[in-house]
Amino acid sequence: MDNLTNNLLKYAQVVFPQPFRNLFTYLIPDELLGLVKVGVRVVVPFGKRTLTGFVVALTNSTEVKEKIKPIKDVLDEKPIFDEKALKFYEWISEYYISSLGEALRNSVPYGTEVESKKKVVADKIICRKLFDSEKRKDSLKAKVLSKLMDKEINSVSQIQKAVKNKNIYSVLRSLEKLGAVSIIDDVIPQRVKEKKIKHVSLAKSIDEIYNTIPELERKSPKQIVILLELISQKEKEIPLQQLIKKTNTNYSVINSLVKKGFISIYEKRVERVYSEIYTEKSKEIQLSERQKYIIDKIGNRISSSEFESFLLHGITGSGKTQVYIELSKIALSKGKDIIILVPEISLTPQITARFFNHFGDKVTVIHSRLSLGERYDAWRGIINGKFKIVIGARSALFAPLKNLGLIVVDEEHDQSYKQQEMIPKYHARDAAIVLAKLNNCPVVLGSATPSIESMYNALTGKFTLLELPERIDNAKLPIIRLVDVTIEKKKKQMENIFSRILLNEIIERLGKKEGVIILQNRRGFATQVFCGDCGEVIICPNCSVSMVHHINKNVLKCHYCGTTVPVPKACPVCGSIALKFFGTGTQRVEDELGFYLPNVKIERIDSDTIDRKGKLSEILNRFAKGEVQILVGTQMVSKGLDFANVTLVGVISAETTLWLPDFRADERTFQLLTQVAGRSGRSKSEGEVIIQTQNHKHFVLQKVLMNDYKGFYENEIKLRLQGEYPPFTRLALVEMKDENEKRLKAAINEFFELLKKYKKGIKLTPPHEAVIYKIKGSYRYQIILKCDKKIDSSGKLMRTALLNSYVEYIQKSKFKDIRPIIDVDPQSII
Known part of the structure; x- marks a missing residue:
C-alpha cells in the first residue's frame, strides 16, 4: 500500500501481545499519516496504560461509536511483516490457540517495546496504622500492608508474588482511597535501540591545516598530535574515545579544535555484530x-x-x-x-x-x-x-x-x-x-x-x-558395543561409574592422540541425596522433584526452579547423618575421569558450564586443536559436532531417557544414542561407541546396536497405532497451575465440564495430577485431549472445543485468574 493511499486512511486496527483476541481501533493523527502502515508497531494509550501494538489493517471509516483515541508514536520506519507474513502469524494464532498479538510478539526482538507498568508508592506511616488496626494479620489486606511497609515502591507483580495472590487490585484501590498508597503509571521506554558513537573528522582541508601548524605548535602542541592522527586515518574519521586514548589527550583539547573549526564531532550508528569464535578451515568438497x-x-x-x-x-x-x-x-x-x-x-x-x-x-x-x-x-x-x-x-x-x-x-x-x-x-x-x-x-x-x-x-x-x-x-559407521553394568559388577569389572572396558578404551584412544566424547544426559554430581536410615529423598521445597548435588559449590540445586540450598549435615526428617548420594551427573563423570586420568585435559559441556557467550566455541576450538582430549556433556554433545579426530564415544547410562513415563521415551532414547554414536569415526580412522546399560537386551538398545532405524520405526509405529498416539491422532494438553491446590482442582474440574459439551469425536482424560506435580511452588493438573485424524484431519474440531471452552471459562468462571494453558501437539505429557 503506497503513501498516497495511506494518506486517505484515518484509522488503524491494532492488536497487542496480550491474551485478548480483539482488534482495537485508533485514530491516525495528521502528523503520523503516511508513517502508520500495516506491519509497523505503534505506541498507543490502552485504558490507563501505554502499550506497544501491531498495526494489522488500515481503514477510512469505523463503526466504533465512542471517542477514538489517537496513536501516540510509530516505532518502525519500515514494516516488520507483510501480507504473507501476517497470514503466517494468523495461522500460528489459530492453530496454537493464542491471540494474534501473542503470535506477532515473535516478530520483534525482546526489549524493543514501549509500555507502562503500574507502580505502587506507599505512605509507610499510614500503612503501619492500618496494619496495626487489622484484627486478622493473615488477611489479604494485612499481607499487602506488610509488603508495603517493607518497601516503599513496588510493582503490582512484586506485591502479588509476596502475598501469593493475584487478586489484589480491590485491596490496592481501597488503600488508595484511604491515602495509604498512590498508584502511578510508569512508562518504560525501549530497552534496546540503535547504538551511536561519537566520531571525529577533519573540518578543514589538509592544506589549510598544514598552513596553521607552526602557529598551533607554539601554542597547543597537543592539538597538533590530534590533527596529525586524523590526517593519517585512511577512513578520514575515528571514534572519539579511540582518538583520545590513542593521542593521550583529553576532551578540552578536542573542544578547542572544534571551536577553531578544525574538526567536527558527530554521532554515527555502530552495528553490534555477532562474530563466531569457533573457526574451521574452508575445505574443497567433492560431492557424491x-x-x-x-x-x-x-x-x-x-x-x-x-x-x-x-x-x-x-x-x-x-x-x-x-x-x-x-x-x-x-x-x-x-x-x-x-x-x-x-x-x-x-x-x-x-x-x-x-x-x-x-x-x-x-x-x-x-x-x-x-x-x-x-x-x-x-x-x-x-x-x-x-x-x-x-x-x-x-x-x-x-x-x-x-x-x-x-x-x-x-x-x-x-x-x-x-x-x-x-x-x-x-x-x-x-x-x-x-x-x-x-x-x-x-x-x-x-x-x-x-x-x-x-x-x-x-x-x-x-x-x-x-x-x-x-x-x-x-568413512564407516562406528562399531557399537553394549556393556551391561549389572554383569560387569558381578565380574568385579567396574571402576565406580566406569566399566573397565570403557576405561581401557579411553586410555587406548588417548594414547593414539585421538579425541573422546562421553555422554551422560544429567547435570550435576549426584542426581539424588537420600537418607540411608529412613529412606527420605531430599526434595525441592518448591517442586516435586529431587534436588541435585553440585559438587563444585557443594550445594543442592533444583533444575526446575533454580532453588539452591547448602548440603544438609543430617537428614531433615530423622536427623541421621547417613546421607547417601545416588545417581550420576556430568560433574561426577568429569570428576572421576580426572581421578583416573590426572594428566588429561577434560572439558564439560552442559548448561552449567556454557554460561557465557563464546564459551562453547572456545571449548570446541581447543578440542579441534587437540588441546582438550575429552569432552563430557549432556545431549549438547550428541548432535551437530563433527571432529575428524574423535574415534571413541562413551555413554555412561543408556537409561536416562528410557524410563520416563512418556509415549516418546523410546523414540528419544533411540535418537539420542544414535546421534551421539554418530560423533565417532567421521574420518578415515575407525570409530567405536561403548554404551553402558543395565539391560542390554532392551529392544531400543538392540536397534541402536544394529543402527536399524527402519526396524525401530516399524515397531514404534505399531505401538503408536495401538496406543492412539501421533501420527494417528492429534493431541492437546490443557494444564492449570496454582499455589492453592483446592482452588486449582475446582478450576480444572470446571474447565473439564465445559470441554465435555464438545466431546463428540474427542477423547478426554479426566483432570489428573501432572507427573511432576509441583513446579516453582505451583501445583499442576492436566487434561489430555485425543482426536483421531480420520475424524478430524485438520484439528479444527479439537481447536474449536478448546477455544469455545476457554472463552466461556474466562467470561464466567470465578477462578478466571487460574488460566488454562493450552498446548496443541505437545512434545511431552510430563
Missing part, C-alpha cells in the same frame, strides 16, 4: 552422486519457486550440511533468502562457521546467547536487506526476510523446536512447513533419526523422502 541428485531435485523447486516438503534422511556423517550449503548457493543465485534452523546453540558454532566460510557477511545468527543489542542489529539488518541467510534456533523462523527461497530444519526430530515457555506453544518444524507453503519455496527437514511423525508423512506421500545412506569420504 547421491548428494548431487538431492541438490538437483530440491534445487529445481527453488528455481521454479514451488513449495514441496522434503525429508532428508541422512545417516550421521553423510554430508547433510554440505547439501544445505549447495542449496543456499542456488537460492542466492536466484536472489532469494534462506532460513537455516538448528535446535540448540550447541549446533550453531560449527554450522555457522561453515556458512560464514562460504557466504561471508550475507550470514547472520539469531539465538539466545546474543546480547540484546546484537539481536536488535541483526534484526534491523535483515529488515534492511543486508543479510540473506539467517541461522539460528526456533526464533530464527520469524526473521523478517522478504523473499524466502529455502527453509532448512536441521535435526528436525529435536524436541527443542517446540516452544514450551511462552504462548503460543508453536512447533518450529511444523510452522516452517506452513511458512514455506505461503512463500512458494521448498522446506528441507534433515535428520539421521527422523521423528516418527515425519517419517510417517514421508512414507504416506505427504513429504518427499530423500536418503543419504552412506558416509562421505569412505
